[in-house]
Amino acid sequence: MGQGTLSRRTLVAGMAVAGALGGIGRARPAGAAETIRIGFPTPVTGPFGAEAKDQVRSAELAIKQFNDAGGLDGRIAELLVRDDKLNPGEAATRTLELIEKDRAHFIVGALSSAVQLSVNEITRSRKVLYVSISQSDTINEAKDFSRTTFHEALNPHMTTAAVAKHTFKKGVKVAYLVADYAYGHEMLRGFKRAAAAIGAETAGEILHPFGAADYSTFMPRLRSMRPDILCICNFGRDQANSIKQANDFGLKKVARIVVPVLLHNQRLAAGPDAFEGVVGASNYYWRLEDTVPSAKAFNDAFRAAYGGAVPTDYGAYGYAAVRSLLMALKAAGSTDTGKVVDALETLKYDVAKGPEHYRACDHQAVQSVLVIEAKRKSEMASEADLFKILEVEPGSEAALRSCDELGHRA
Amino acid sequence: MTGPVLQVENLGRRFGAFTALEGISATLGRERITAVIGPNGAGKSTFFNLLSGVLKPTSGSLRFGDQDLARLPQARFAHLGIARSFQITTVFPRLTAHENVRTALQARANRYDFWSRRDRLAGHSDRADALLESVGLASRRSRPAAALAHGEQRALEIAIALAADPKLLLLDEPTAGMGPEETKAMVALLHRLSDARAILLVEHKMKMILGLSQRILVLHHGRLIADGSPAEIQADREVRRVYLGQSSGYGHA
Amino acid sequence: MDWGSLDLELIAMQLFSGVALGAVFVMLALGLSIIFGMLGIVNFAHGNVFMVGAYAGVFVMERTGSFWAALLLGPLLVGALGLLVERFLIRPLAGRPPDDALLLTFGLGYVLVEGVRILFGSDGLPFATPEELSGVADLGVGFFPIYRIFVIGVVALVLVTLWVGLERTKLGLIVRAGARDPEILRVLGVDIEHLWLWVFGLGIALAALGGVLAAPMRSVNPEMGNVVLGEAFAVTVIGGMGSLLGSVVAGLLVGIVVSMTALLAPEMASIAMFAFMALVLLIRPQGLFGKPGFGV
């Protein structure tokens, strides 16, 4: 708790400074030494406050490293953090402010799918470069894509494929509990596609209302499907609630529970008992440092900056997005949007988890996917020792939906 | 009195298992002033609420002229010319006396007019002043109703009721809570008003009723037990037994 | 949809789930209804009181390690908070339009959520099902979590206690009379302010008890009250404002409606409750057991 309070204070102070600087930035005429301003909308308040805090801390770290290394020919960068309150309307307003008032050069951020799409809607009509760090299949599709839209986060297609590859077997019966909204449907689609390729059978699927608190009404039916694997396709609170209630109904004893994404902070919030043995994917887990040198470097820098804390999944997104953007800036030698887009399209980077690059057609970051399993309480060596890494699925364009399927013309 | 009469036939009202009023028949509105009396709980308020449309009868019929009132919404009663006051003063407390009356006039004339300027509507303002004058409130024109004395508020409520240009005016205890002076003024006012319209009132002040009204209806336990001139009522044995004979008068429950 | 598995056993299980779900609704609606019946105000912070109840449960559990202590002390702690709220926030509004108390509790909702975020963080906390109540029981038609059976039992116990309290004690008589007509109490010389205080505290404690009971079934987080408020309102409106029997019947009924919708058209489960409410309102504006005065 003490550490949490401390870092929250730092975060708040950081935001205040960022706000003040934003005001100054407006008054100052554009010159050679103009600060590079990166707008960063993220849900500081609300249920994903902890994830947002990690995003901000990691992004700040990337900025600090860039500035310490001399910036862009002496031009330093700054992060303008804005609270999007997990509300797309709020996020759209904040993004407009960042572009119109604060004259932000670039936008990075967002945590929820809806917020990311709304930010993207603002940036693309104003031709501002945006690197999204929220998971979604939708933003890859031609309908929402634009030349200035980049996506550093994983998408459900990638995570479900990796999880299915590791857990599904031929002839295995899978039951699906799916949140009835776009993201849930994307996860279901991903799993079913993988299941078809592997030869796993569908025991049944149930859609549940988004944001439901009680899942008990679905459990008898799920149980009656007698699945080998229960695949829970939802996110955040919905995930914690439904896993907990599946346990109550004894489903974990008869089936293995599998989810598309296991979140560091959600696992902390729900406790070890509920999640014990659940398998899911992640973009990052700090124990990757045992095998990947760039992860070790990232963790060490993070630990040094934030009193020994380890970065989480969403922290890694914030770091990789800002780092890659700043690397492209250096490569382009300018803050000109067109030039930076070109540079990002050709950039190869390895900043936290091994080699990555943005695919040309949809600007999706091609990256590895970790398949992890939540540890039981007795196996945990420390408070942060939450997961076992079962598999690291290397990044490959073949693991993405094809450009054609997404509607991008060749 | 040339206005239409209110024809009540076998009127009744039940609340669940409780019968508040039963089998009332009478023709009202021919006399200048008619009073309804009865001990508390006799059904006077229910009777008034039925006559003014606040409640709907569960049995019997109710006609005004050739109009059947039994299923008519309350608002239409005022349009037909039946207006009422309430036992507890019911005015627009935060509006001035003049606005109170003018609002009532507008409610009658231009309910769904979204576009005219209400303060410029021809005649309303003058008519409101005339009505205030007629109840003796001309000097209180610009005072908020809540700032008026109790008797003045009762008078104002009557002015509001008059805005509907009623042929039948129903007054629920118009002198309730008034001192002797105020009561005297109210009696004079009622006399004046009854020149132009029939008045039906519920009252407790027996002396006043006997002097004021031409006809008296007596309710007891939800039934009409007597109906006649003040002299007839005073002589009625049944009435004396349930009502006048009791030393505590109407105070018991 | 796989209709083949839609057998009688499943329907029985689904009904049972509905009753367990309804039991929580009953706790919420009872508290709302009792407060409305006596004080004539609607508590818009009711969902958030439910949430605070869950946190109070966590708080007591962390310190004592006992679920039973949490179940008992959690609602009492929150009920005490309710007493303070009535005394220092609601009572000053006496004589003002009833809307004002409603608006005040609406603002209080924000304060409660944010207060909990400051004290306990915004992530939510784990609340494990107590050891002795975890696991499933074979009901003959299928397996059902023991904890949910326990919840139904606790709610039934609370209902019986309340019923005895209202029907058989002098205080109950006063409360029932007051719910019908507060003026009568004044005439009888009852200290009505004192009564309001305790009735408000009781309503709050009931919602908090609902929160503690729900905590092991759902995750505990600051936003858990938001969804619940609309649900509690729908149940209370269906049952009839101020009617305790209505709260109980409507709570169970809504639980079953939601549960059956979940079986037949799961994605409609959220809408079902509100559509049901709209239907009831069209047919009986005062709710199933409401007094006509509030509706028509």
Place this chain on the structure above:
Amino acid sequence: MQPLDQTVLATAPPVPRRSALAEGALSRWRAPLSILALLSLPFLLPSQALAVNVLIYGLYAVGYNLLYGYTGLLSFGHAAFFGTGAYVTGIAIGTYGLQPLAAMGLAVAAAGVLALAIGAVSIRSRGIYFAMVTLALAQLVYYAALQASGWTGGENGLRGFTVARMGFGPVAFDILNPLTKYFVVLAFVGAALMMISRILASPFGAVIEAIRENETRARACGIDVERTKLLAFVLSGLFCGLAGALFAIHLSIVPLDSLAYHTSGMAVVMTLVGGAGTFFGPFVGALAVLVLEDALSLWTPHWQLALGTVFILFVLFLPRGLWGSALTRLAALRGGP
């Protein structure tokens, strides 16, 4: 048997200093004066995007105030009309390719139709019961929109209808320019304010105020209370729908949150903080709440604590709101002690 509604007298403020009616010398000029004041907003606020939000939420609160402040009905479901206005605008432009003006007209009409439906179900319930019923019905609309993701985009929100230029006959404005956008939105808001001012000054305005002041008396005066309330509800829904339509044009997205409970609550908070039953109060409330939120959220993630506390203090100590209290003070000064 007592008269049905006695609470009105018992709970009304004891002796008012001035009439509660929305008229007087100032009222004739209130709409032009309000527009004049709003003209300065983009130059005073930290950002134009915020200024546009103040306009939109201000109009939303003014529309809400028509019902709450003037008719005396406390609704907690007005997000349904705001959100419907926004969604229909977005769908009409994005899916059916309508011109923005036509889309907005359609949106306002749709909000009105929805208000008619919700009003028809809820208007019969009284007092605070009405607040609960409207809240629950608005939840129904919220879940319906979530479910109809083919049209609304579901939880992801509605996108793909960015309006870059707003045409009025032969003239078109570049509304990607924030200042231009502000004045285009102000043109709509200003027109709406003129209309609302006119409605309030009409006999109908007098009738709704009569209902607010004393429903029993209003009914006895021959006012069909239910029908009048329903009309006021629909009118209020229309203006809130227009606010929603402008919101869609402004942000070029429609979030599902535009239909959420929180959005309904915003109308209540802003109206009350500004001053219910005053013409310009809701704008003052929108301004105060949005600026407070903007400033606070930069300093602390717990800005809701301050918002809730401020709101409670207003209910307890300043029920007339900022603008209402200022007007009362002004009237006291003018009229002497």
